[in-house]
Amino acid sequence: MEAKTVLVTGIGGNVGQGILRNIISLNLNLKLIGVDIASFTPGNHLCNKTYQVPYSFHESYIPTISKIIEDEKVDVVLPSTDYEVFYLSKNKNILKAQIVASDSNTAKTYLDKFATYTYLSKNNIPFAKSWLSGDYDFSEKDIIAKPREGRGSRGILINPENPNDLPEGYMIQPLSKGNEITTAVYVSKKNELHGLFTMERKLTNGTTTESRVIFEYDDRLRLIAQKMIDLGGLIGSFNIQSIVTDTNEIVPFEINCRISGTNSIRHNLGFQDVKYAIQEYLLEEEPDKPNPIEGISTRILMDVIYPNTSDFNKLKNSKHLIF
Known part of the structure; x- marks a missing residue:
């Protein structure tokens, strides 16, 4: 090639x-x-x-x-x-x-969690009930306050004392109890749902540190993902973060309109969305069929070492070793 x-x-x-x-x-x-x-x-x-x-x-x-x-x-x-x-x-x-x-208008919507709620609710797609902080009606026993825009767990508050007085840009959602799951979805060039892949996970500072592949929710998640795709604008990879409640309800609470942080894990467990993008957009090939398998993962810390140098700004792609 x-x-x-x-x-x-x-x-x-x-x-x-x-x-x-x-x-x-x-x-x-x-x-x-x-x-x-x-x-x-x-x-x-x-x-x-x-x-x-x-x-x-x-x-x-x-x-x-x-x-x-x-x-x-x-x-x-x-x-x-x-x-x-x-x-x-x-x-x-x-x-x-x-x-x-994905299309810029779609990406802009999913950058804003409250706009996401409004958009999906209007189209009868499940998403966690949401309020702007000044509009919260105190109808929930436990709540989570979060920035409308943001990533990871930055700025999250659990049961804040005065939710209506939070800074502008905050929103409120019910604090759902249950297992957190993350679902990667790939949309092909043909605008078809090419496949999805779901894991339970544990987070540290907003990053997945442990995960386990699960299949039991795939049918319901596929319906949710397909409805989102049918609205148009989604291209390549996107990610649905959800809580599965004690009553087995799936409650999506955030959509990431990009390749997600577990891409390197799922690549080795049969769902290779980065490869699908390379096949379609670089090689102009049909993407491989996903073949997810059971598996668990954990992440470790490793070192990249640049011997005989002392200036970070001059390293660029210098000779290195990984330990």
């Missing part, structure tokens, strides 16, 4: 690093370009070349990305953060590479 170039964003985070490891495992003739807001990240060693870029909302972000795409002759861009999905998708028409991202 003629050498091709893939750009992965957000390589300082676990999502971007998982995407890079998945691509490397495919053993294709590819050049990997990584970008991040930091000049040096733990993901640098996985790339052939890296660049520091502004935050995606900054006016210079798109011109910077556009220049990298042109200079490096990038074929495909895989964004790993929610905001980059939105801004890259919004500017697809001026970027000279394929951007594997």
Whole structure:
């Protein structure tokens, strides 16, 4: 295969690093370009070349990305953060590479958890009941307050004393008791539900640290995912985070319109959504059929060491060892 170039964003985070490891495992003739807001990240060693870029909302972000795409002759861009999905998708028409991202209007909706609730409820798709903080009616015994926009567990408050007085930008949801599950979904170029994959998980600081594959909710989750796809705008991977209550009700409470952080785990358990994107958008092939299997996972800390150097800003892709 003629050498091709893939750009992965957000390589300082676990999502971007998982995407890079998945691509490397495919053993294709590819050049990997990584970008991040930091000049040096733990993901640098996985790339052939890296660049520091502004935050995606900054006016210079798109011109910077556009220049990298042109200079490096990038074929495909895989964004790993929610905001980059939105801004890259919004500017697809001026970027000279394929951007594997949902439509910008759809991405914008799912960036905002309250807008997500409004949108899905209007279309009879289940999602956790939500209120803007100033509108909360005190109808629930236990509540969770969270920023409308945000990621991980940042800013979350359990049973705040004065929910109506929270800062602007907060919203309220019932504090559902039960098991948290995460469901990855891949939408093919044909706008079809190519497959889904669900795990129970434990989180530490918003990141999955332990997980177990489960199949018992697939039929119901497939109906939810299909209704979302039927609304249009979803492209490639997206993720549904849900609580399964004590009464066995599935309550989605957040939608991530991107490849999720467990991509490297599920890649080894039969659901390879990063590979499907490479097959469809880079190789112009039909994506492999998903074949999920049972499995559990845990994550460990490892070291990337750069001997005989003392300046982080000059490391780039220097010789390194992993221990």
